[in-house]
Amino acid sequence: MLSHEQIWNAIDRLAERHGYSASGLARRAGLDATSFNKSKRIGADGRKRWPSTESIAKVLTATGASLDEFLRLIEARAVPARTMVPLIGLTQAGAGRVFTDDGMPTGGPGWEEIEFPDLGEERAFALEVQGDSMMPLFRDGDVLIVSPTAGVRKGDRVVARLHGGEVIAKELRRRTARTVELASLNPEHADRVLNIGEIAWMARVMWVRQ
Numbered sequence: 001m002l003s004h005e006q007i008w009n010a011i012d013r014l015a016e017r018h019g020y021s022a023s024g025l026a027r028r029a030g031l032d033a034t035s036f037n038k039s040k041r042i043g044a045d046g047r048k049r050w051p052s053t054e055s056i057a058k059v060l061t062a063t064g065a066s067l068d069e070f071l072r073l074i075e076a077r078a079v080p081a082r083t084m085v086p087l088i089g090l091t092q093a094g095a096g097r098v099f100t101d102d103g104m105p106t107g108g109p110g111w112e113e114i115e116f117p118d119l120g121e122e123r124a125f126a127l128e129v130q131g132d133s134m135m136p137l138f139r140d141g142d143v144l145i146v147s148p149t150a151g152v153r154k155g156d157r158v159v160a161r162l163h164g165g166e167v168i169a170k171e172l173r174r175r176t177a178r179t180v181e182l183a184s185l186n187p188e189h190a191d192r193v194l195n196i197g198e199i200a201w202m203a204r205v206m207w208v209r210q
Helices: 004-017 021-026 053-063 068-071
Strands: 082-091 114-116 125-128 143-147 156-162 169-173 179-184 192-195 198-207
Touching: 004 021, 004 068, 004 192, 021 053, 053 068, 053 198, 143 156, 156 179
Parallel strands: 082 125
Antiparallel strands: 082 114, 125 143, 143 198, 156 169, 156 198, 169 179, 179 192
């Protein structure tokens, strides 16, 4: 299991590799400049503070680093914690009852598994992109690791399953008490404005394996 120190060391090494200080890397990723300060890695009560999955994802996006590159920055002797993640095709995800009401896989026919780094407390599954509706960002065959338990904010890429069975992947543009506005990832496909009642669940895209 990865230690608190190993994760922070990997962030420091990533910052150095791209010519940033820890605070400079945080700013580059759109985070508070003090997010990665060493003084914030241990709380006032002495408890360890861990970087969130979201902050690491933003850092990788900002630097263009891959998840594999980040894992290599962790000490060679460390063996990254890995887990088996349920996998299904995006088209199959809209057919039948393959999800629970809270957006988690039911298992059974249609589901396979792939190995992926453990996301800790976040519950996740994988969707394989099929077709060109998400180009140029996501291509046919790409695998999206999504979590229905992770918080979703404006600008996040999400996968939503409607009560009618349709599954769509778009970017969250705006959310109100009654509606959700989703921007299309492919300019040839229309944006969507959905009533909250139309959505069975919505999961944030955590990683993309291409």
